[in-house]
Amino acid sequence: MKYYFSACLGSALLIIGDVFATRLTIVTEHLAPFQIVDKTSISGLSTEIVEATLRASPYQYTIDVHPWSLAFKRAVQEHNTCIYSLARLPIRETQFQWIGHIASATSSFYSLKRRKDIPLASVEDAKKFRTAVIQDDVTHQFLLSKGFEENSNLYATSNYDSLLTLLEVPSRNIDLVIINDDLIRYRLKRSEEIQQYQNLLEIDELQLDFHLACSIDTDRDIVETLSASMQDLEQNGTLPNIRNNWRSKLVEQP
Structure with missing residues (x-):
């Protein structure tokens, strides 16, 4: 399942050349409430955080939804491909370029x-x-x-x-x-x-920390741009607000 989005800000319309033309592939799975997939859209806590990050960048992107094993394989192997929500584990540390923290989970x-x-x-x-x-x-x-x-x-x-x-x-x-x-x-x-x-x-x-991460074969300038975007959104309160809004939608287990 593929979803197409434009992550270009209004000011980015002035950008020409390779940066503007760059299209990222974002892969994920259905995992509510982090990624909620239906026939026409994808939403969820992690999706909102990832899309906020991409909208603050000069890149266009598509989101492809797969079973987890296929999403993971693509994110390991493909050029300019990123994945969420990926638990950051020692065994995975050198398999990816890590962009930033999305949420924690048990x-x-x-x-x-x-x-x-x-x-x-x-x-x-x-x-x-x-x-x-x-x-x-x-x-x-x-x-x-x-x-x-x-x-x-x-x-x-x-x-x-x-x-x-x-x-x-x-x-x-x-x-x-x-x-x-x-x-x-x-x-x-x-x-x-x-x-x-x-x-x-x-x-x-x-007890896991979910991240946005990109393949080792993703261009380094893309990784640095996305990381900076995510840090800015964390510091200005955008990402904490998204997490707080989603926490209010969840109920305590009986």
Whole structure:
């Protein structure tokens, strides 16, 4: 799915040459409330921050929405391509050029509320059960690093819409999912159905900082321009205001 936007300010119309002609490719996934994708548009907390940054730059851009594994692959490999919302992890540090911080988030193990047979006091306890995560997401990498094994106690799927549903499919034998807590709160705001799920354990090691980042093959002047734009918007209150507005839309988990 592709969305076309112009990020040129009025004054930028006077700019000619390579800078004005530069078009960036921005890749992301559907991950409400950070990225909310429908048939005609993309919105969300992170999208507003990224677009504010791009509007303050002289570049045009498109936003392409993919499953996370494909978005990540494109952002690693392609010229003048950036990605959001990307958790900044040591293993990824040299894979990208980092533009700036978007938001922070926590993740937890969830199960169906009717399940009373899953005592969970640690990540190690979860190895006794079968957990579903997003393919190639930080949660997937995290459980693999903790000794979880695919096709044994770990299952990976391609999108968040199917993740919670897996808990309700008996043939999948999924006991737990790891999911972003803000995503749960957002869905709670929109649907009573989410109340059938319970948070069993917040994962301290998965308190993440989401960033906008660009491929190593992105021109350095683009990286410096976007970084400066983001810093200016942070200092003048634009980005903090966006975060505060979105926090007011979320509700506390029961």
